[in-house]
Amino acid sequence: xxxxxxxxxxxxxxxxVALPVAxxxxxxxxxxxxxxxxxxxxxEAMRQAGPMLDRSANSAxxxxxxxxxxxxxxxxxQGRHMTLGQLGRANDPDFDAKLHRSIYRGTQRAAxxxxxxxxxxxxxxQSLRQMEAAIAGAMVExxxxxxxxxxxxxxxxxxxxxxxxxxxxxxxDDDDGAPW
Numbered sequence: 517x518x519x520x521x522x523x524x525x526x527x528x529x530x531x532x533v534a535l536p537v538a539x540x541x542x543x544x545x546x547x548x549x550x551x552x553x554x555x556x557x558x559x560e561a562m563r564q565a566g567p568m569l570d571r572s573a574n575s576a577x578x579x580x581x582x583x584x585x586x587x588x589x590x591x592x593x594q595g596r597h598m599t600l601g602q603l604g605r606a607n608d609p610d611f612d613a614k615l616h617r618s619i620y621r622g623t624q625r626a627a628x629x630x631x632x633x634x635x636x637x638x639x640x641x642q643s644l645r646q647m648e649a650a651i652a653g654a655m656v657e658x659x660x661x662x663x664x665x666x667x668x669x670x671x672x673x674x675x676x677x678x679x680x681x682x683x684x685x686x687x688x689d690d691d692d693g694a695p696w
Contacts (some may be wrong), residue, residue: 536646548641555634562627566620577601 579604581598604611 547638552634552637555630555637559627559630559634562623562630566623569619569623570616575618577612577615579669 534605579600580597581600582598585596585598586592586594602617608614642689
């Protein structure tokens with residue numbers, strides 16, 4: 517009976533240690549999947565936000581800025597009625613098309629960026645772990661004391677009896693001593 521209890525106790529101890537580690541890894545994996553799903557959900561939300569932003573921009577373009585223009589130019593013609601859309605169209609006849617195209621392209625770019633971040637998240641996570649390990653190793657090395665002779669510096673010795681090095685090729689003095 518005693519021969520069976522010792523391996524069972526050892527197995528139980530291993531199980532008690534291994535279960536939290538496995539649960540922690542499973543939890544970390546679930547957190548990573550949740551993070552990627554959140555990024556992809558944000559990308560889908562950006563794709564769906566385009567029409568809402570477009571309608572909001574249309575509403576903003578109907579805002580009357582005449583009183584603001586009157587306040588900015590008090591000695592000019594007063595009582596103007598001009599909308600933001602009219603002001604934009606005064607300088608650019610394609611203002612509306614460019615604005616709407618910009619809104620939809622911007623939301624598509626933001627969605628593509630979030631999708632790319634979700635795709636790249638595992639490799640970014642791995643790179644961060646490698647960087648963390650490298651920094652931890654460097655910190656251990658930085659705390660290690662230098663050897664006793666590690667504080668002494670000796671300048672490299674030069675041989676003063678050696679002849680001077682030859683001039684570089686093509687540097688013959690053909691300018692008769694001119695300084696330039």
